[in-house]
Amino acid sequence: MTGTRPLRADAARNRELLLTAAATEFAERGLDASVADIARRAGVGKGTVFRHFPTKEDLIAAIVRDRIAALTGVGEELLRAADAGAALLAFLTAAAHQRQQLDLSYLQTATTLPADVEALRERMFRVIHDLVDRARAHGAIRDDVTGADVALLMCAPNYVTGYLSDAPPDLWQRYLALIFDGLRPEGAHPLPHPPPTLV
């Protein structure tokens, strides 16, 4: 399959340095962080970045791939948990815990997604859908909420706390809990608009 021979030792090391440097830089400055800054942080020349990732988008995609795959893995694990409601909440907690905001804003921003990232995204959506279905079947969340709803609301907690210049690092937990209470069956009022379909 992959006829490419393994990377040279220094190249592999630099690739790893770049990935972690880019991840932290994107987390701090958003996706607008410059490639030059990332290279400097990794202690590497700018050309090296483009040797490993022909485009800035490719670099972002490489990070997004990791994050989505990890999160999807957590979700698939949670599908086997006993308490379906707690499982959904745990998934949303995991989603917020890592810098998930980066990922989804990229999924939205990118004009055309690489095929494999697209596939990963759909796999993640399917996991969310299943988690929501199970939670609904257990009566843990209201009937009129869909997987698409949860996928959209997923990173609202991170987004919301982003408005504060010096937010406590765990403040998102408060808004995740608040939003999750809105998903519960108790005190639910009918929703005024039909749910969207994703992609």
Place this chain on the structure above:
Amino acid sequence: MTGTRPLRADAARNRELLLTAAATEFAERGLDASVADIARRAGVGKGTVFRHFPTKEDLIAAIVRDRIAALTGVGEELLRAADAGAALLAFLTAAAHQRQQLDLSYLQTATTLPADVEALRERMFRVIHDLVDRARAHGAIRDDVTGADVALLMCAPNYVTGYLSDAPPDLWQRYLALIFDGLRPEGAHPLPHPPPTLV
């Protein structure tokens, strides 16, 4: 007070053209919309933009001023409504209805706010605080939710629907209702993090 004489007729007209052109351009493309595009849309030279608004930030601030003032006016009106819970919901609806996302993302983005915008913002926060207090006193929302919480959650509905490339224009109503249900007393679970203080 204002020793400045009134604008010339064409200048006043151009100023108005620019404000509306900028508002629609920002709504469509976000705050990254270029000044040149705004000028072209207004049918005006680029230099004219900078004559009226010395800086792109000044242009944004002029629009934000209008929006915040209008929204605050609506809120102060609603403070006199009979049903405090419905009043809060109506305020949040009004906030989402106009492109509120622009405003707050600017309030966050801008390094230093012009003094009058800062004052307007604090006045709006006070109105939100009062609306929330009244709603809480009437038992329409849970005890542990503060004005700061509502201010942060305010534009989450718009943000969340922004992920969809072709979202129905009223989809935000669905998520406003969902989030508002989370603010209600019924089925409330204790919140895991103390509320923030704004600014």
Place this chain on the structure above:
DNA sequence: TAGCAAGTTGACCGCGCGGTCCGGTTGTCG
């Protein structure tokens, strides 16, 4: 209606970005 300040315009500037390229360096393998 004459004249001037106020207003307009588009060419122009500096800057930082993503991306390219080639001369020098270094891991690797026979």
Place this chain on the structure above:
DNA sequence: CGACAACCGGACCGCGCGGTCAACTTGCTA
């Protein structure tokens, strides 16, 4: 150990941005 391919680095390019300016046009007023 030698030699080559893989790799590195930073000077360089084109582009589009926010912002400036000097020459030109135009609404106001005496």
